[in-house]
Amino acid sequence: MSFEVRNLVKSYGDKTVVHGLSFKMDGPGVYALLGTNGAGKTTSIRMILGMLKRDSGSVLWNGAEMQPEKMNIGYLAEERGLYPKYTLLDQLLYFAKLKGVSKSKAMEKIRYWSSRLQLDEYIFPPKNAKGRPVKSMRAEQLSKGNQQKVQLMAALLSDPEFVVLDEPMSGLDPVNTDLFKEVIRDEIAKDKYVIMSSHQMPTIEEFCSDITIMNRGHVVLQGNLNEIKKSYGRVNLFVKCEQPIDSLIAQAGLKVIEETPAETQLRVTGEEQAMEFLHLLLANKITVIRFDLREPSLHEIFVEKVGAGNEE
């Protein structure tokens, strides 16, 4: 199985919102689509899922043109929604039916996910004081976080082979964020193809092996996250010393990125310059508490790439 996007282009009038997006997943895993607001991520996802007609390009699933209606796709849209006036059970059964899941199987899945996402009291409320069954709640009666859980449930009800998660963690409290992460980890473990879009870089670093960063519809960076980081080299030096080292930093010609009471972050050209600076500190009998040379974070890469793009 493979998933490939080739040269996707979408324009609205004279404005091109996606300029030739291409990427490939040779096997199961998580692919990240990153970008600022309005970068073209959601438009690209909609084109991939066949909701929007593309001006050109193709989306291939296992080498052939992908037909989303015929596939089992789970989608958690950025623009989340449920029917506010209908009961949760009714709409979950409907979403499952549209995916071709039988009613009995859907009920089984709903019970599983309802228990796992702690939604039982809303979907299968306990009987009332008179012992009469109580109807499943309506979506409008749920908090935003719980509605988001129901939407994740709707996306995963059919046990999809291909999952698209657009900003899955946005707006969640830490407890529910952990719950979502656990679910996503399980889906990855089942060898699924997952495309994730998020502004939360730590989440992307946690789950994704390959990324595409988009800015104003253009791809500004693409590839394996580890390779990208490697290509930047270890240029972030975090130092903490007992004595002041400002004069030595200036002597070594290093740029201070950030200075906090806990540490000073410096930019070096590589390991060689870092070692030279360490020798300089030791030669000046500075007590070094911390000397940590790291690759740039995804956040830094993102800001650098997108910031540069926006300045152009």
Place this chain on the structure above:
Amino acid sequence: MKSNELRGTGDVFRFTLIQTLKSKAYIVSLVLLLAISLLTAPIMQIIRGGAAGNKKIENSKIEKAYVCNELPFLPEGGKEITDLSGDEVFSKVAFEVSTEDFDKLCERVEKDGDSKTVIVHPYLGTQGVTVEILRLGSGEVDGDECSALADVLCKNLDQYKRSISGLTEDQLKVLDYNYEVAVNYITPEGDLTDDADKGINGGQFGVAYVLLFVVSMVCIMASTQVATAVVTDKSSRVVELLLTSVRPMALLLGKILAMLMATIGQMVLLVIAIVASNKLTGVIFKTETTYMTSMIPKGILSNMTIPNALVSLALIALGLIFYATLAGLCGAMVSKMEELQDSLKYFTVVALVGMYAAIAAVISMQQSATNMFVRFCELFPLTSPMTTPGARIIDVAPMSYALIAIAILVVLDFLTLRFAAGVYEGLITNMGNRITAKDVIAMARNKKKGGAD
């Protein structure tokens, strides 16, 4: 239209229908309308004054009847028609031919105050023979008894007319025949063609107008509901999730069919309720012909054959699909419920044009049922669903016209749905500003140009 464009239509249809039937708005409106339908016939009957005219009278309180005859062809002063010895109800009524002046007789009877006495007063009115029965306002005799007595006397009057004519029953039937003028011409092919341009009568007008009104009402109700359902999908943001499983076309068509089913179902229930209530009213008020039934001219629905009913239903359904698709498109142009009313103006304009033209056509049928405008409206797709079924049922529109109208509507529905398919998916994911009709046309053009699908 590709088959996968319609995949999931059934699921959308079922879900939308069930949720609509379960909605409080639907249930409340149905209950209210059912209550009105069930109560209309008995209330009309009560307002009209019980079962006047057709109530079955099993016994009568009338003991005496003065006959004050003014008909010139009854030489014995009305005695010719007062033999009711064979009648089950009025056999014991004592008839007395009066020679008094009518007004004086009335005064005397009133003075006497006999509560079981009536005056039978046959005279020649402007419309023909009138048999007037007068009773004391404070008397024991009621209006139904008087009506029944008048009916029996009229029958006797008929028999007397026949007896003095010396004609047989069959000969008399010939005398009763109505005249009808038919002007025909022979076509070059040798066929006889009706050349008469007659207008429809009041009863026919009533049928055509009521049908027009009902179809228009169903059309507006169902179409508005379709538009609301489309906006609900968008405003609740569910549409994105749905679109991973079904195409916009299936979403739209499923909703249209569900709303049509819900609205037509409601109408059918109302009709059943009205018919049942009318029957029940007849039983309760012991009358063969209720007031509601009496309002429907006899034989007016004689052309309601199965083929005509099917043709009419097809026309109505196809018309509703067209209007509902249009309303659905209007719904897709906005993202918020509060904007719906404004976007529905396109639908409203088209529906009003159709409705007013149809009303004008039905009104003009009274003058001439086959004039150019009527013929145009019977074929024009905006008006044919409202005029042609009625015109077909009252036997004004030829079957060929109805079939052509169906063909035109099939083509128009197909094109409208194609057009909707072209623009709907462009509109459906638009969650921002309202889209204008210009944008919609531009989207349709883009679709025509084609893209990498």
